[in-house]
Amino acid sequence: MLEASNINVFYGDIQALWNISLAIHGGEIVTFIGSNGAGKSTIMKTIAGLVKPKDGNIVFEGIRLDRLPAHKIVDLGISMVPEGRRLFPEMTVLENLEVGASTKAASRLRCATVNWIHELFPILKERSKQLAGTLSGGEQQMLAIGRALMAQPKLLLIDEMSLGLSPIVVERILQAIQDVNRKKKLPIALVEQDVGIALSVADRGYIIEHGRIVAEGETKVLQSDGRLMEAYLGVNLRKKVG
Amino acid sequence: MFTQTIAYGILVGAMYGLITLGLGLLMGVMKFLNVAHGTFIVLGGYVSYWLFTHYGLNPYLSIPLVIVVMFVIGLVVYRVTLSPLLKLPNVGSRLNSSMLITFGIIYVVDNLMTIFWKPDVRSIVAPFTGRSMEFFGTKLSITGLCGFAVAIVIAVVLYLVLGRTQFGKHVRAATQDAEAASLCGINVHRTYLISSGIAIALAGIAGVIIVSSYSISPNSGLRWLLVAFVVMILAGEGNIHAIVPAGLILGLLEAVGVFIVGAPYRQVVALVIFIVILIFKPQGLFRKRRLTYG
Amino acid sequence: MRFDSRLILTLALIAACFIVLPLIVDLGSSTMNILILLFVYVILSQSWNLLGGYTGQINLGFAAYFGCGVLLTHLLWKSGIPIYLAITIGGLSAALLAGVIGLPTLHLRGAYFAIGTIALAEALRIVVGNVFPSSLSLPGSYASNFNVFPRYYLGFGIAVLTIVSAYGLVRSKFGLAMVCVRDDEEAAQVTGINTFKTKFIALLISAFLAGLAGGVYSFNRFYFHHISAVFEPIWTFEPLMAVVIGGSGTLIGPIIGSIFLIVLSEIFVQTLGEAHLIIFGILLIPVVLYSPSGLVGWIGWLRRVVGESTMNHD
Numbered sequence: 001m002l003e004a005s006n007i008n009v010f011y012g013d014i015q016a017l018w019n020i021s022l023a024i025h026g027g028e029i030v031t032f033i034g035s036n037g038a039g040k041s042t043i044m045k046t047i048a049g050l051v052k053p054k055d056g057n058i059v060f061e062g063i064r065l066d067r068l069p070a071h072k073i074v075d076l077g078i079s080m081v082p083e084g085r086r087l088f089p090e091m092t093v094l095e096n097l098e099v100g101a102s103t104k105a106a107s108r109l110r111c112a113t114v115n116w117i118h119e120l121f122p123i124l125k126e127r128s129k130q131l132a133g134t135l136s137g138g139e140q141q142m143l144a145i146g147r148a149l150m151a152q153p154k155l156l157l158i159d160e161m162s163l164g165l166s167p168i169v170v171e172r173i174l175q176a177i178q179d180v181n182r183k184k185k186l187p188i189a190l191v192e193q194d195v196g197i198a199l200s201v202a203d204r205g206y207i208i209e210h211g212r213i214v215a216e217g218e219t220k221v222l223q224s225d226g227r228l229m230e231a232y233l234g235v236n237l238r239k240k241v242g
Numbered sequence: 243m244f245t246q247t248i249a250y251g252i253l254v255g256a257m258y259g260l261i262t263l264g265l266g267l268l269m270g271v272m273k274f275l276n277v278a279h280g281t282f283i284v285l286g287g288y289v290s291y292w293l294f295t296h297y298g299l300n301p302y303l304s305i306p307l308v309i310v311v312m313f314v315i316g317l318v319v320y321r322v323t324l325s326p327l328l329k330l331p332n333v334g335s336r337l338n339s340s341m342l343i344t345f346g347i348i349y350v351v352d353n354l355m356t357i358f359w360k361p362d363v364r365s366i367v368a369p370f371t372g373r374s375m376e377f378f379g380t381k382l383s384i385t386g387l388c389g390f391a392v393a394i395v396i397a398v399v400l401y402l403v404l405g406r407t408q409f410g411k412h413v414r415a416a417t418q419d420a421e422a423a424s425l426c427g428i429n430v431h432r433t434y435l436i437s438s439g440i441a442i443a444l445a446g447i448a449g450v451i452i453v454s455s456y457s458i459s460p461n462s463g464l465r466w467l468l469v470a471f472v473v474m475i476l477a478g479e480g481n482i483h484a485i486v487p488a489g490l491i492l493g494l495l496e497a498v499g500v501f502i503v504g505a506p507y508r509q510v511v512a513l514v515i516f517i518v519i520l521i522f523k524p525q526g527l528f529r530k531r532r533l534t535y536g
Numbered sequence: 537m538r539f540d541s542r543l544i545l546t547l548a549l550i551a552a553c554f555i556v557l558p559l560i561v562d563l564g565s566s567t568m569n570i571l572i573l574l575f576v577y578v579i580l581s582q583s584w585n586l587l588g589g590y591t592g593q594i595n596l597g598f599a600a601y602f603g604c605g606v607l608l609t610h611l612l613w614k615s616g617i618p619i620y621l622a623i624t625i626g627g628l629s630a631a632l633l634a635g636v637i638g639l640p641t642l643h644l645r646g647a648y649f650a651i652g653t654i655a656l657a658e659a660l661r662i663v664v665g666n667v668f669p670s671s672l673s674l675p676g677s678y679a680s681n682f683n684v685f686p687r688y689y690l691g692f693g694i695a696v697l698t699i700v701s702a703y704g705l706v707r708s709k710f711g712l713a714m715v716c717v718r719d720d721e722e723a724a725q726v727t728g729i730n731t732f733k734t735k736f737i738a739l740l741i742s743a744f745l746a747g748l749a750g751g752v753y754s755f756n757r758f759y760f761h762h763i764s765a766v767f768e769p770i771w772t773f774e775p776l777m778a779v780v781i782g783g784s785g786t787l788i789g790p791i792i793g794s795i796f797l798i799v800l801s802e803i804f805v806q807t808l809g810e811a812h813l814i815i816f817g818i819l820l821i822p823v824v825l826y827s828p829s830g831l832v833g834w835i836g837w838l839r840r841v842v843g844e845s846t847m848n849h850d
Binding site: 345 | 594641655769777824
């Protein structure tokens with residue numbers, strides 16, 4: 001569905017991504033894991049169009065993305081939940097959701113989609129008239145995901161969902177995400193700091209280190225390779241189990 | 243006599259608010275300071291004046307035409323001079339550059355207007371000019387009443403557009419977080435473009451009121467720019483909906499001040515108000531809200 | 537600017553030209569007047585640059601300080617005070633004015649500071665227009681003693697003084713503070729710089745110099761039809777233009793910009809009259825947008841290109 005080939009991304013003169021090639025297939029959950037500053041968020045931002053690669057290309061359902069502005073990429077069906085949520089603090093919960101359906105296609109389905117999000121995250125219905133800036137962390141994350149889903153995406157990108165959230169809230173949100181993935185066959189790309197969460201939910205994973213992909217494969221396979229886990233993620237699985 | 247003063251203050255104050263809307267919109271949405279705002283007000287006045295003298299068109303009826311003309315001018319100004327500034331990384335330098343550029347625009351447009359319309363002072367003299375109506379013993383000038391009505395209508399329309407329409411939501415989203423807005427599928431550049439058109443159109447509407455109630459000349463823009471500045475400071479940063487109320491307050495303060503010290507000191511009164519606000523309440527009189535509803 | 541001997545020699549030569557030329561060649565009064573105006577613009581643009589280019593405070597009401605200097609110098613000189621003292625007091629009073637009316641505005645950030653300055657300058661213009669509605673002129677005895685040379689050399693001297701002071705200021709610790717405030721005021725505060733004091737002192741210095749420029753201008757004029765005209769925004773616009781086009785935040789930029797401005801003015805005023813300002817306004821826009829380092833940036837680019845090709849030669 002989405003293919004990126006030989007992507008090189010620079011922030012000014014500093015290279016952030018080196019020759020990245022990846023693919024995301026229909027219906028799957030893919031995760032990008034790695035240490036802080038490895039480049040995971042940069043990959044998301046590049047796909048979403050906030051950052052432009054110097055070389056390489058990204059193709060989504062046959063259309064080249066890397067030269068398009070971010071709002072056109074949303075039009076094509078890719079929606080991102082950005083790092084730090086980036087809600088509109090002085091708009092209400094309902095307005096944040098409504099604004100999420102700003103593309104022509106999504107705006108036609110707006111009412112129905114709002115109902116769907118309210119089913120998915122009932123707390124958002126309760127808080128409809130509240131200003132987004134007054135919500136708790138978990139509620140904000142739910143709203144951010146809900147807003148991204150309002151665009152009726154064909155591919156959802158989630159950047160650092162679990163940051164600053166309690167395990168219970170994270171669990172709740174993960175369930176909702178998996179629900180959406182299964183029911184709507186929506187592929188999801190997940191960038192996660194927390195390796196445990198990432199591997200529990202994803203079908204496939206990419207391990208990113210210093211802007212390069214150092215390992216990829218099905219999560220079962222990645223998990224079972226203890227040396228891989230320890231070397232790149234500092235995860236000692238033996239200790240975890242024991 | 244005092245009710246006369248109050249009435250006058252309210253009518254003038256509403257006009258002060260109307261004058262400021264365009265400036266406040268541009269500042270609130272894009273953080274651009276349009277120092278040429280007064281110049282565009284005068285330009286709008288000249289368009290209306292031209293329509294009046296050539297076609298006998300009642301200035302208040304000319305408003306839709308003025309809106310169209312000034313809207314297009316606003317689009318051009320944005321496209322040519324302001325949109326390149328969005329590439330600048332830092333809001334401070336965007337602001338500074340917008341001031342420098344629009345300062346240059348003043349000289350271009352003022353002198354073009356001088357060439358087309360000569361430096362004379364112009365005003366629209368129509369059958370209703372200078373006439374008043376009486377309400378319970380207070381005289382209200384017709385032009386003042388019309389100006390008041392236009393101001394209120396425009397303020398309400400703006401409130402509804404920003405609050406209830408999709409476009410309005412796009413504007414508010416782009417104001418609060420432009421990058422997140424583009425992630426929602428909003429074309430932020432186009433939103434800015436249209437907002438600029440609206441801002442200049444608002445200046446044009448104010449110009450129509452001014453040429454009907456007062457007078458204009460190619461260099462008179464600065465005077466109205468200063469009024470708009472004071473109202474904008476009173477309203478507080480980004481508070482579009484506080485602008486007309488702030489204008490009313492300024493109008494009332496000025497009217498009462500002139501009532502106390504006498505008409506020749508009108509400018510001194512305005513200046514004193516301005517300095518007092520700067521010293522004591524530089525953040526404005528109203529609570530800080532960025533285009534909020536609900 | 538490195539202290540290499542070639543640079544010093546060039547500067548000394550240029551200065552010598554300015555000093556010696558009028559003595560050996562009869563330049564004619566209109567050329568002398570243009571040169572005096574050039575000196576005024578150099579002083580004005582250097583001082584605006586100190587505040588705007590180096591400290592990042594865009595002051596759109598600069599005409600107030602210039603006008604103050606013009607007015608006070610004229611009045612004091614008329615009442616018998618020697619011209620050098622009159623000009624100095626003119627400068628000091630401009631600084632005082634800046635200090636008093638500038639104080640409330642310095643708390644304001646960016647946009648509101650500019651707004652405050654333009655409002656106060658305009659208010660001052662109106663007040664001055666009301667206080668001095670009729671024309672001002674010097675008594676006949678002054679006219680009969682007229683000699684353009686002292687005016688020329690005084691103007692040149694103050695211009696040189698301005699450039700040298702600007703150089704010293706920019707190179708000093710205070711100059712560093714100025715640039716820090718410009719680049720990031722919050723960060724500057726965090727590193728312990730008293731940003732308010734820095735902005736205030738920069739304002740005072742630049743207003744003082746603008747007042748001196750007003751004094752030089754006043755010295756060269758006997759008659760003012762409407763004295764409020766020297767408080768008009770054009771006296772902010774033109775130094776601003778000179779700085780932006782020449783290259784803000786540099787010492788040489790305002791000088792180049794002033795020369796450019798005067799030359800262009802002379803060319804266009806003949807053909808276009810007031811409309812020459814349209815050209816200036818139009819020029820300003822692309823410079824701000826695409827070439828913020830102005831002509832100085834171009835020269836630097838040229839030097840690099842030429843330097844590279846000469847290096848390849850070796």
